[in-house]
Amino acid sequence: MTHDLDARFALAEAIARKAGAVALDYFNRRETLVIETKRDAQDVVSIADREVENLIRAAVADAHGDDGFLGEEYGLAAGSSGYTWVVDPIDGTSPFVNGMPNWCVSIAVLHDSKPVIGVIFAPCFNELYAAAAGKGATLDGRTLRLDPSRTIRNAVTGIGANNYVTPAFVGKMVETLLEAGGNFIRNGSGALMLAYVAAGRLVGYYEPYMHAWDCLAGYCLVTEAGGWHHPFPVDGDQLTKGAPVLAAAPGATDDLRRIAGL
Template identity: 70%
Template sequence: MSMHEEGLDRRFALAKSVAEEAGALALDYFNKRDTLVIETKRDLQDVVSIADRNVEVLIRERVAAELPDDGFLGEEFGYVEDASGYTWVVDPIDGTAPFINGMSTWCVSIAVLHGGLPVVGVIHVPCDGELYASAAGKGASLNGIKLNLDPSRTIQNGMTGIGCNTYVEPERVGQIIAALLGIGGNFIRNGSGALMLAYVAAGRLVGYYEPHMHAWDCMAGYCLVKEAGGDYLSFPTEREALFKGHPVLASNPTAYADLVAIHSH
């Protein structure tokens, strides 16, 4: 086994164990969410709670204790540069709005980048007891069962996830949905882009598109989709680009051209 394979295996194992631990902490907060103080960030739809912050702290501490030279980018507490070539990219609770409103569509999203590419992607969905796990060259799984995309699924016979936020003009969101419906597709939005990407890897959705997302929202999902046999739009990760929002698109190969066409118009 090469040094890189050894390093990848170690990080994959840690990502899975810390995702389970972080998910348990987040679920505890979810079950007592009426006591949480909710704050807004950019706007009234962009919310955060002590749960988000403390779950990220837990993940940061576990990674730093085992792999102190690894970098870390989290939604709540920013960036620590790596000295190892590996960077963890984490959203402690993706889907904070569903979380605080008592809906189950939120998750813990943990990715590891190497050479600018996601080589580990783990998404834990505590309310559903689901652990999506993937690593480069090792495939993707849901609760230990291997995921492989079905080539019979298309835009027309499947559902597509669509994401939106206040970075995107309402008119643009309307155009995207109209274009999707116009080619015989249908759409869903559940409040968590990371979770909808996991659903693409699991074949529940045929694709996912959002015009503006951050790395912590999509890197784990991208790894999952790729390892399940899907395609995704390149996401810039060099220097400052890693911290900025970019379009996110991932799908079954059967739907990729249709979604890229919608993205391009």
């Protein structure tokens, strides 16, 4: 298990950097991209997303052909090894196509229904967040450990929203957080904001509906940095469906669970 995990962890880090370089090249010439919409005009995709996912899929297939693979753009391919890679090639496509740096490559690996590897690379900042089960979390090689004195009242919480939930729900969520003495940001990439929780930049992150490819890498990072996260259903076809996502530093967990009703 240790050897298998180490090999996949090293591969995930290498792939994230390579995929990030390809995505960054597209970002720097994004005016040439054809942008398509998915569920609505805010939910977009481009050839950059698809090419980056195909690059990651191919690298995983070459090294670990029996592993499963779930990507945002091309869905789930089952495996037989007990490991499943869960990937968002570009999380934050809306910031990406609009010329903002808040996007990332997110790579998680599941084993026995748990995220045991989480790697998030933010190319515009050249920052690599990496974690594996029992090995801790790092940012560019520096160990991440959460400060228990940080709360929703002396730090900032990240929030996310999309059209899977009503505007009224989102408004109430923000209102409840502010009434509790907190404040918030939203940067357009849930995966990157989860990485920020692990790094102590945010004290927590809440989104009422997210997919596995958006959150599982961040969940591994937060856990290994000493934080808490709400369980995400990964068994069977639940892995391809959305669910509430909440991750928090120790000093914010109780408040954010109460605000989110989780």
